Amino acid sequence: MTSTTETTTTPLLRHHTPRWLPSTIKLKTTLSSELSGAVGDLGTYIPIVLALSLVNNLNLTTTLTFTALYNIVTGLLFGLPMPVQPMKSIAAVAISESPPLTIPQISAAGLAVAAVLLVLGSTGLMSILYKYLPLPVVRGVQLSQGLSFSFSAIKYIRFQQNLATSKSGDQRPWIGLDGLIVALAALGFLVLTTGAGVDHVSQEQEQQGVNDRRNRVQHRLKILSAIPSALIVFLFGLLICFLRDPSIFKDLKFGPSKISVVRITWEDLKIGFLRAAIPQIPLSILNSVIAVCKLSGDLFPDKEASAMKVSVSVGVMNFVGCWFGAMPCCHGAGGLAGQYRFGGRSGASVVFLGVGKLVLALIFGNSFGRILGQFPIGILGVLLLFAGIELAMASKDMNTKQESFVMFVCAAVSLTGSSAALGFFVGIVLYLLLKLREVDCDCFFGFGTSNNTKSSLDEESSLIG
Secondary structure, three states: OHHHHHHHHHHHHHHHOOOOOOHHHOOOOOHHHHHHHHOOOHHHHHHHHHHHHHHOOOOHHHHHHHHHHHHHHHHHHHOOOOOOEEOHHHHHHHHHOOOOOOHHHHHHHHHHHHHHHHHHHHOOHHHHHHHHOOHHHHHHHHHHHHHHHHHHHHHHHHEEEEOOOOEEEEEOOOOOOOOHHHHHHHHHHHHHHHOOOOOHHHHHHHHHOOOHHHHHHHHHHHHHHOOOHHHHHHHHHHHHHHHHOOOHHHHOOOOOOOOOOOOOOHHHHHHHHHHHHHHHHHHHHHHHHHHHHHHHHHHOOOOOOOHHHHHHHHHHHHHHHHHHOOOOEEOOHHHHHHHHHOOOOOOHHHHHHHHHHHHHHHHHHHHHHHHHOOOOHHHHHHHHHHHHHHHHHHHHHOOOHHHHHHHHHHHHHHHHHOOHHHHHHHHHHHHHHHHHHOOOOHHHHOOOHHHHHHHHHHHHHHHHO
């Protein structure tokens, strides 16, 4: 049965993939799965982009264009569904500051973070840091980020949101185009079609040969998993946008908006670095590089991303886009988890997303913000929930109590203090203290207890003899 499966599925996939395509974007699964995975990280992308455009006058044409190019290049470079996501700490500071940060100040913060990551990556320091970091601490960072996404997702689903102020309002009504029933229907549809994610046991059971009933169940699950569920939910959300406000049709203006170079002063550099870049740097190192690389190795054991390459990638793409006022971006572990969760298995997934963003930027420009402004937040919450849970479940390989202890303390501190850097520091200290307990004290105090004991035993044995 195993050989039959291989000869019937693999050649078909190869037949539908043109030979001239680079190997990094050749389909590893069905086209519908890759398309579905492409929208897996939009639960974080859309709210932040929309909030920055409303509060900070972010140019949507610029951001969509450059993030589209980032998606296409990273898909070709890594061969993974490597996401391109907003730098969340910079975005949070930019929106919440009074007065809000200007575009030059946001760009200056992005350039500062890019410079740090570029230096760490190009000098090899990031690779050294990634190699020697304790795994329980990395898992703690991943767990905290995954739970943080999940908590935000539940808020999106349960409560009405004011993205401009990043605050929750009244409970979401049951009835309505952005009501609780719509969000729960989307949630139920995704659970029915994708289940709890990839199940490796089902393949083993199929190879071993099981009864007809179980074979029928496995066949039905395969059919359900082939449905591009996340893409369907996203397109359904777009349809709701126009149903909620039909005047969108009149407000749409065709053609891209003007892209220009941003003038950054020394004052912008100072404000951007001190207020936004400093809290973002540890988050980018931990979540955008280290956690991403570790998660890529978990999901794709034969294609683990290089810490050096990911760090340099974040640095280069921001050194290009931030000069034009594009939103500072990174490679987030939550985005990778979300795209994998909904079917992304190759670089083709993010290339499709990049092409879609580029088309929207060139056709609608800044007026696309009118569409995003009506997108059901409850549906975005559903997409974000699956991404967060997938990222959090990467921590399930902590098998010993000591590893789990470090991981949970690291995650708890990160969540309570809203700081991945603080949780990381506490996790490292805790890990070292636990290792210190296992060190042989004789090595430090030099009493030679073991040697003295051994010599006395030898003397006793000789006397007896």
